[in-house]
Amino acid sequence: MLEPEVEARPWEEQLALDDASYREQLAYLLERSPFYRERLGSAAKAGGLAEIARLPLTDKGELRATCTPENPVGAHLCAAPSEIVRIYSTSGTTGAPSYVPLTAGDLDNWVTGSARSYAASGVAVGQRVVTTYNAGPFAAGAALAAFDRIGLCHIPFGTGNTERLAAAIELLRPEAAVLTPSYAAHLVEWAAERDFDLAGSSVVRVLVAGEPGGGEPAFRAKLEAGWGARVTEAMGVGDIGVSLWGECEEQDGMHLGARGFVHAELIDPATGAAVELADGATGELVLTHLRHRAAPLLRFRTRDHVSVRTGPCPCGRTGPRVRCVGRTDDMLIVRGVNVFPSAVREVVGAFGAAVSGNILVRPQAAGVKQEPPLPVRVELARGADADPALAEAIRERLRNVLVVQTSVELVPFGSLQRSEYKSKLVEH
Numbered sequence: 001m002l003e004p005e006v007e008a009r010p011w012e013e014q015l016a017l018d019d020a021s022y023r024e025q026l027a028y029l030l031e032r033s034p035f036y037r038e039r040l041g042s043a044a045k046a047g048g049l050a051e052i053a054r055l056p057l058t059d060k061g062e063l064r065a066t067c068t069p070e071n072p073v074g075a076h077l078c079a080a081p082s083e084i085v086r087i088y089s090t091s092g093t094t095g096a097p098s099y100v101p102l103t104a105g106d107l108d109n110w111v112t113g114s115a116r117s118y119a120a121s122g123v124a125v126g127q128r129v130v131t132t133y134n135a136g137p138f139a140a141g142a143a144l145a146a147f148d149r150i151g152l153c154h155i156p157f158g159t160g161n162t163e164r165l166a167a168a169i170e171l172l173r174p175e176a177a178v179l180t181p182s183y184a185a186h187l188v189e190w191a192a193e194r195d196f197d198l199a200g201s202s203v204v205r206v207l208v209a210g211e212p213g214g215g216e217p218a219f220r221a222k223l224e225a226g227w228g229a230r231v232t233e234a235m236g237v238g239d240i241g242v243s244l245w246g247e248c249e250e251q252d253g254m255h256l257g258a259r260g261f262v263h264a265e266l267i268d269p270a271t272g273a274a275v276e277l278a279d280g281a282t283g284e285l286v287l288t289h290l291r292h293r294a295a296p297l298l299r300f301r302t303r304d305h306v307s308v309r310t311g312p313c314p315c316g317r318t319g320p321r322v323r324c325v326g327r328t329d330d331m332l333i334v335r336g337v338n339v340f341p342s343a344v345r346e347v348v349g350a351f352g353a354a355v356s357g358n359i360l361v362r363p364q365a366a367g368v369k370q371e372p373p374l375p376v377r378v379e380l381a382r383g384a385d386a387d388p389a390l391a392e393a394i395r396e397r398l399r400n401v402l403v404v405q406t407s408v409e410l411v412p413f414g415s416l417q418r419s420e421y422k423s424k425l426v427e428h
């Protein structure tokens with residue numbers, strides 16, 4: 001553990017500290033944030049963290065709507081220009097990027113939380129880590145500083161040149177590699193096509209982040225076999241912080257590395273109603289800054305749909321753990337049943353040697369609501385033939401596990417698009 005006195009602190013104690021931070025943060029918002037002053041009115045008198053669910057949720061679109069040429073960040077900007085030391089952009093799925101400013105203290109807190117999250121994977125001082133984020137203007141860049149903070153030797157690489165990356169792994173012998181799950185999977189295929197012994201390389205830990213997938217058992221097993229390494233995942237939210245969550249060696253959900261800086265809640269994505277953060281609960285993750293200065297957010301809807309574990313973890317870190325099930329944005333509703341494309345991939349992945357693990361959901365109707373059957377393309381394993389019995393078995397399993405009627409089309413290996421960054425699981 002990077003900071004045992006923090007990470008193993010009893011969760012009740014953490015919540016008490018967070019409650020004090022939260023009350024100060026609320027006072028700061030009322031004093032400095034035009035956006036929240038208008039929204040909260042007297043609601044801020046609602047009290048502490050225990051009553052937070054009474055306050056309104058914040059949606060990214062609402063922040064965006066307050067941007068002007070004079071204030072391109074939005075009306076939630078609290079800090080003076082002289083206090084801002086960095087401005088990241090988030091790659092908005094629609095329209096123009098939005099800007100995320102940070103004060104020096106904000107940036108330091110980001111790196112602190114990110115370092116705890118990545119250190120949970122088991123990487124240790126003196127080891128080498130190769131990273132593959134094309135961070136550029138994006139918040140992921142701040143995560144790179146976490147590797148220095150942990151005391152690792154950092155070998156930065158982008159995506160786009162797998163040959164060079166493979167050569168660096170062979171020659172510089174890093175113990176760990178940081179990739180998106182899609183790129184980690186791409187490297188496994190790339191190595192198999194060239195007789196490159198990825199499983200025999202120096203890499204014994206693969207740290208994945210940037211999209212859901214690293215926690216899906218079948219997908220993870222494939223990555224672990226291909227890399228000959230242990231795979232753990234991390235997750236952040238550009239508007240809130242980088243690598244807020246990180247999985248430990250137990251591989252049973254991600255711990256909140258950003259504890260003390262961020263408060264987590266769950267809601268029902270359809271109604272916005274609060275869902276108790278209890279063992280086995282699922283819902284959309286909602287995050288609140290506790291000690292942020294530049295542009296703090298209150299009850300921000302992350303669009304990440306997670307499942308929660310609260311049982312004690314053998315690693316000693318306390319607090320709830322989460323696993324990302326999918327993006328609320330990707331969710332489809334088929335005859336009243338919520339279906340995440342990442343969950344479809346997980347079910348299909350369990351067909352192991354028969355399939356490649358790549359899928360594409362192709363909804364027929366525009367929007368979220370779909371009529372059954374939901375068309376799903378499933379890519380076969382290398383050299384496998386399209387067997388109608390396999391398609392039927394997959395269809396049956398999807399119906400049993402996800403309670404959704406699908407039509408399964410088996411397609412040859414290599415026919416679905418590969419990504420060196422994030423995979424597309426839905427195509428309308």
Ligand SMILES: [Zn+2]
Pocket residue numbers: 248249250255313314315316317
């Ligand atoms: Zn743990």
